[in-house]
Amino acid sequence: MIAIIHGSHRHGIHWRVTSILAGYLQEQGNEVKIIDLAEMDFEFCCGVQVCQDGECVFKDDILSKIFREVILQADCIYIVTPTYFNMPPAKLKNFIDRSNALLPIFEEKSTHPLFGTWVSGEADMESIGNNSRLLYEYAEIMGWKPCDEIKEEVLLENTELDKNRILEIAKTLHDIVR
Ligand SMILES: Cc1cc2nc3c(=O)[nH]c(=O)nc-3n(C[C@H](O)[C@H](O)[C@H](O)COP(=O)(O)O)c2cc1C
Numbered sequence: 001m002i003a004i005i006h007g008s009h010r011h012g013i014h015w016r017v018t019s020i021l022a023g024y025l026q027e028q029g030n031e032v033k034i035i036d037l038a039e040m041d042f043e044f045c046c047g048v049q050v051c052q053d054g055e056c057v058f059k060d061d062i063l064s065k066i067f068r069e070v071i072l073q074a075d076c077i078y079i080v081t082p083t084y085f086n087m088p089p090a091k092l093k094n095f096i097d098r099s100n101a102l103l104p105i106f107e108e109k110s111t112h113p114l115f116g117t118w119v120s121g122e123a124d125m126e127s128i129g130n131n132s133r134l135l136y137e138y139a140e141i142m143g144w145k146p147c148d149e150i151k152e153e154v155l156l157e158n159t160e161l162d163k164n165r166i167l168e169i170a171k172t173l174h175d176i177v178r
Contacts, residue, residue: 002177003032003074003113007081007092008039013159015146017118017166018080026169030177033070033082034072040066040113042048044094063098076114077144083121083131096138106143116150116178118169120126128153 004022006058008014015038022032042063050057056064071077081092088096106112119132139146149172152165 001033001070001074002076002078002173003033003035005035005037005068005077005079005081005092005095006035007079007089007095009091012082013120013156013161014080014082014118016161017120019120020082020163020166021078021170021173024167025174028174030174033074035066035070038097040131042098043098044096047102049100050106054109056098056101058134061135063095064101067099067102071099071102074113076116076173077139078116078118078150078173080118080136081131081135083119083123083128086127086130087134088131099142100128103142113144114150115142115144115146116152116153116168116169118152118172120152120154120156124155124160125155128155147176 002025004018006018018034025032039075040062042061043058044059048057058064074104080174084133087093100156116133117135117136119128132151136146150169152169
């Protein structure tokens with residue numbers, strides 16, 4: 001199963017990228033689950049770190065459910081996100097912080113998901129590259145398998161999207177997950 005995390009706070013450009021990727025992958029017979037952070041309300045990581053020896057304080061909220069049912073089951077985790085001040089948007093950063101609860105579980109697992117990102121922005125490539133680097137470092141900490149073939153960094157000129165490029169990434173994703 002391929003988990004696509006939509007990291008924007010709204011349904012804009014990155015939602016279109018997510019939809020095109022998911023549409024192609026489903027057409028090719030892949031099971032795809034979209035985690036749409038724009039539509040989700042979840043608690044901030046409260047920083048007490050009890051999750052390192054047991055369960056997250058918020059074990060019954062929507063994000064804990066998604067961690068159990070999607071992230072821990074995924075063969076590939078793909079993040080599609082805008083850049084906010086050289087970094088991931090706040091909701092995606094909170095997703096990352098809350099996923100601290102998964103670290104001991106992934107440490108015990110014998111197989112780990114592939115990881116890739118579509119990161120874009122409208123200001124400059126440097127900030128987009130920084131965001132993308134942070135996300136790849138996060139994946140390494142989680143013990144996932146960062147894959148450069150599905151890493152895309154895009155400066156959106158006049159908010160134009162290159163649909164062919166999205167489909168190329170989708171095809172590569174399909175090929176490497178098979
Ligand atoms: C708070 C904020 C900070 C931003 N910072 C950056 C930035 O550092 N670099 C960049 O290229 N674009 C930046 N942008 C532009 C967004 O990345 C751009 O609007 C994004 O493509 C919106 O995607 P969406 O339509 O999917 O929400 C920023 C936008 C916001 C709202």
